[in-house]
Amino acid sequence: MALTAETESRLYRSLRAAAGAAAHLVALGFPTAVAVLARPGSSLFSWHPLLMALAFSFLMTEALLIFSPETSLLRSFSRKVKVRVHWALQLLALLCALLGLGIITYNKHLNGKAHFVTWHGLTGLLTVLYAGGQCMGGVLLLYPKLMKNWTLAKLKLYHATSGLVGYLLGCASLMLGMCSLWFTTSVTSVSWYLAMLCPLLTSLVIMNQSWIACSVLSPGSSYDAHDTERAGATHLMPASVGMLPSTGLIWRRQDRSCHIPGEKGRESPLTQEAAAGTALPLVLRRQLGQ
Structure with missing residues (x-):
């Protein structure tokens, strides 16, 4: 028997809520596990994985999930408050990423090792630079009059799309880091595969949320009732x-x-x-x- 449109929509929203809740748990659980593994303070290097996990697994994920109608921790707050918290979390994420990049660069310098010669190192550098540019681009949304020839909806569309790219770069950098000798020596067997699933899960949740938001913001889009509500698009x-x-x-x-x-x-x-x-x-x- 075929599901009615209302039942199907309710089921879809329930699945999105469950996936969002799992993303929250992973966003916090992954950096916690990295902290236990790295034991920050035991060496200079130990701060690098923790700071990067905090930046791209916890802070950046929460900064994006804050706009989710199903799983946002600030659902009852106004959009203005959500935007400000989003800004604060993204700036903290960028700060952690810059500190993590600086620490690993200095650590390699102390040990006489080459810089940015692995895929993890190159992707990490690109991700941090991209995150800095994305934060600067977010200023245009706070002051849209700086871009007189661009509509606010178009600026939001481009910011959401480029933000998704930056987030996926961060997740890719984390996954490449889990292929490093340091991580594979400490985490093996099933635990390694479970760790790799963490950024994959959050990426899927964020991609789904971003796709809905972009479909609403796109010129000439044909969104339905639930797409509009899920994207929080009443301001459009x-x-x-x-x-x-x-x-x-x-x-x-x-x-x-x-x-x-x-x-x-x-x-x-x-x-x-x-x-x-x-x-x-x-x-x-x-x-x-x-």
């Missing part, structure tokens, strides 16, 4: 009057009403009876008070 409503994507309806924010375009520029109000037979996103129905 037209500021005053505008065409609603995928509905063909005109939205007027002043009186919270939808109108059906007619001939010669005429419009007819969308009644509740007519709205019931349309594919209006749920977030719009709430705006209309239906």
Whole structure:
């Protein structure tokens, strides 16, 4: 027997919530395990894996999950608060990454070893530089007037897309680090495979969240009710009057009403009876008070 659209959507949201909860646990559990393994303070090198795990497994993951409607730890807070916490976590992640990079560079210098000659080293350097550029790009979202020829929605789209690339680079760097001699000597057998699954799991969760956000932000996108809510896209409503994507309806924010375009520029109000037979996103129905 086929599932109804409502049941299927509820099941999908439950799976996303479960995956998000698992991502939270992994984001905290992985750096904890690395701390036990590295024993920070036992040597200069011991701080490198801990700082990188904190940066890319914990801080950056939480900074992105903060916008998830299902699993955000700040669901009841306003978007403005979430943005500020996102900024703080990303800056902390960048600081930890810079410290980790500086420590491993200095440690190699003390031991007379070559710098950035492995895939892990090269990917790590690229990731840290990319994270710095991504944080600088985030300034444009705080001050969108600096980019007069770009709409805010387009800036958010590019920031979300490039942020996903940066996060995947960080996860790739962590996985390459787990292939190093230091890690494979200490972690073997099934434990090694479980450790490798940690960044894979969080990557899948973040990719799914980013894909939904980007599909809503993309020009001409056809998002549905649940996509809109999952991406937290209520702020994407037209500021005053505008065409609603995928509905063909005109939205007027002043009186919270939808109108059906007619001939010669005429419009007819969308009644509740007519709205019931349309594919209006749920977030719009709430705006209309239906």
